[in-house]
Amino acid sequence: MTYIEMLVPPFPTLIKGGYAVFEKGTKHFKRTFTVFDLIYVKHGELFITEDETPYTVGEGQYIILVPGFEHFGHKGCCVKTEYYWLHFSMPNSYELVEEGIDNWSDILLAEGDLTTPSSYRFCLPCFGEIENNNYVENIFENLMSISHQTPDYQLRQQLYFQEFLLHLQKEACKIPSAAEKVVEEAVKFIQDHYTEEIKMEDLSQAIHFHPDYITRCMQKIIGMTPNNYLNQYRLNEAKRMLAMTDEKVANISQEVGIMDPTYFSKLFKRLEGLSPQEYRRIILRKK
Template sequence: MEIITFKIPPAPIFIKGGKATFRIGEKHFHRVFHIFDFIYVSKGTLYMKEGNNEYALKEGQYLFLSPGKAHGGYKGCVEETEYYWIHFTLEQSFEHMEKKEFDWWDIMVKDSTITESAEYNLHLPNYGTFRNEHRGEEAFIKIIELNQSSNPADKLRQQLYFYELMIELQQDAIDLPSSAQSVTDQMIQYIKQHYQEEQFTIRQMAKDLLYHPDYLTRCMKKMLGMTPVQYLNYYRIAMAKAKLVHEHLNLTTIARECGFSDVGYFSRIFKKREGITPGQYRRMRKDYDDK
């Protein structure tokens, strides 16, 4: 089984969507397309072939047909079959890879700063099943219903709803065990309660929560795409940003109140995450609020 992988942003671009019905004996015509064709079967079985691969798509299953590859039906439908289709394109390149286990650590490439957007790698199964068939069909209906609208705002919403559908598929493709979620939630609450402590350590948190430090790291990487140390710094910086905007404190005091014993280290971490220094951030927000 293959996965399709590509970087975002930019987001995939929705072109058009619709619904089709094949009667018994009918099948999809053959062609080579220059864009993606995304198919979701809501009733019956659709027999599709792409290159040398054959797929019997049953109710609740989907298939991505890639640009430049010949595709079409290899067999007529044996029952009335209904499916939704969406045509979309990518501005960036994409790859086909052999399916492997992956988690949010693989998805998250780079976090955002105040001047640069975050970067992600989407890893979408070429062929699969929605975990919740009802939600899958609802997502397609939501997009396609807007075809009838002449309101430009609705056309923009189609792009938004399509992007949400891609995220839904990505979440479906990642196996998120409930134990990892529970442990991560415990860590988040612990960090929020103790982030101001300058001597905060992952080892002490692991001891207090009764887990091994390595296990905590694996759980948070799987759920959030970052390590506990990275999340600690993320939360400390978030609290520091609020203080920079809403409190008249010097940088040394803010650093100390957010768990940083050294203002220089605080400034380096802040600039690495946000792209500007704490002082620049404060001045920028003040100028913005004064407008």
């Protein structure tokens, strides 16, 4: 197993990210990049060779392709494949090593003081499988769904990217926290039932934790309350429908679980900075 070893801070810098779909038979193109390319497969599988080593990246797995190494698809997808990709650079030097970190406490190299920040050592696997898929895919969704109309959108994306790297290191050390497990269950319940009316009592009964504890866990791990997450997830689904269908806004509102179209439009504008109709016009214009 190859690991990327680096010192943080500063964290690696996100350059750009996206979501792509390969139809059956499509191959990843050949290139040698000057930046890192992380690929996470949501559905299907990719067949990628890097530096003459072939990899099969399946559902829930990721690969970090290293600058300077040629990579290409050595075989077409057997099924329709959906994946997220992130291009990033490393502000500090890094090394490719053969051993990672087993103990979470070993990431701390030096404690900071009033004038010097703490120093940490990260060892991220170049190829691996995500255990908490819902949590990670939520990070990707949030990162991709930030409106590009605001001047600070790339800074906000960087925060989600750092959160993803931190989680990747935690999973490499095999230490999901109790709070992360609660969040994983809560997120799964919300995603499975977002088209219905969801009350905190429903969520509490479903995953057997007190509503206040669930809220604290979600605020700590993903930075939002269950209701905030539900609204964001509903709007992410609505944005897909606005971009890919001709459905009326009122119908889309009901399909994502918001029965009042007026409230839906107000919520959409408050969180996205523009109305559903304006969002649809911008997306269609870009297409």
